[in-house]
Amino acid sequence: MKKMKQAIVWLACMGLLISMAGCNLAGLKLQENADYHPYVLDPHINKTTWQYIKDRSYNFSGKDTIFKLMLQAIEYSGIDTNLYIKTNCTFVLLHNDAxxxxxxxxxxPTITADCYxxxxxxxxxxxTKWSDYPKDQVKNYLLYLIVQGAYSFNNLTPTNVVGTTLQPLNYDPLNPTSIMTLRVNNDQNFTxxxxxxxxxxxYVSVRTSNILPINGAIQVIDRVLFYQTK
Structure with missing residues (x-):
């Protein structure tokens, strides 16, 4: 029995050597050890939120206009664009899909109920266009998407933070205090x-999170965001 086990071990070793030699004969090199250097993408974009919106709305190649409809809302509503260079704020930006x-x-083709x-x-x-809506409605919705305080992965946890938005108090009867809650989900994706x-x-899951302009934090959504309790 002992000799049989030794024979099995010897055959396994020989098979390993043969397979390694086969790799060399086939012109394939054995994998070599290499140091792994992790790299984390820099979330800083080194520009204001306002510049970021414009940069990703106008593009002559037509390949990067994800905020085109949001910029149209800004221009139509007459909101003060200086608000998008205001410091220490969280800016929720509307992807066209939102x-x-x-x-x-x-x-x-049917317009979905989860877009504005x-x-x-x-x-x-x-x-079918922003001008279908009163300018005041569009403006106050945009004001709701600006939260006082820069919230990102740096300071959010699975516990909700209640943020105060720039929407005037009592404008929305369903949200008279004009608040928005922000948190990260405690799962493998940390959404x-x-x-x-x-x-x-x-609720809305952020599509692209933790973009850091020079004046706060940006969170991009692709579904309409609103505050309402059951």
């Missing part, structure tokens, strides 16, 4: 969530 997004229903134009109806129908609180009607 404004206008479609799905196919019965082979017909699909949620806020005009005479029972989705909007940032907005308005994810007990009895919330809906």
């Amino acid at each position: 404004v206008f997004r479609t799905t196919v229903v019965n082979k017909v 134009w699909g949620k806020y109806l005009i005479n029972g129908k989705p909007g 940032m969530r907005l308005n994810d609180f007990s009895n919330s009607v809906a």
Whole structure:
């Protein structure tokens, strides 16, 4: 029995040597040890939020216009653009999908209810452009997307932070104190969530988080964000 075990071990060693030789014969090199140098992307963009919005709205190649519809909202509403260079703020930016997004229903493209134009109806129908809405409504929604205090992965935890937005108090009857909650989800993806609180009607997971301009923090969303309890 002992000799049989020794034979098995000897055959296994020979098989390993043969396979290693086979790699060399086939022209393949054995993997060599190498030092691993981890690299973390720098979240700093070295520009203001306002410049970042413009840079990713106008692009003659047409490949990077993800904030095009948000910039249209800013221009239409007449909001003071100096607010986007205001320091120590969190800026929630609207990806185009958060404004206008479609799905196919019965082979017909249909605006979804989880984008701005699909949620806020005009005479029972989705909007198709910002001018379908009162300027004051659009302006106050944009003000809601600016939170006082720069919140990012540097200072958020799974416990909600209640942020005060620039939306005027009592403008929204469903959110008279004009607050927004921010937290990171305690899972492997560490997703940032907005308005994810007990009895919330809906929360939004941040699409691109922790972008750091020179005047605060940026969180990009691709679904309409609102505050409402059940």
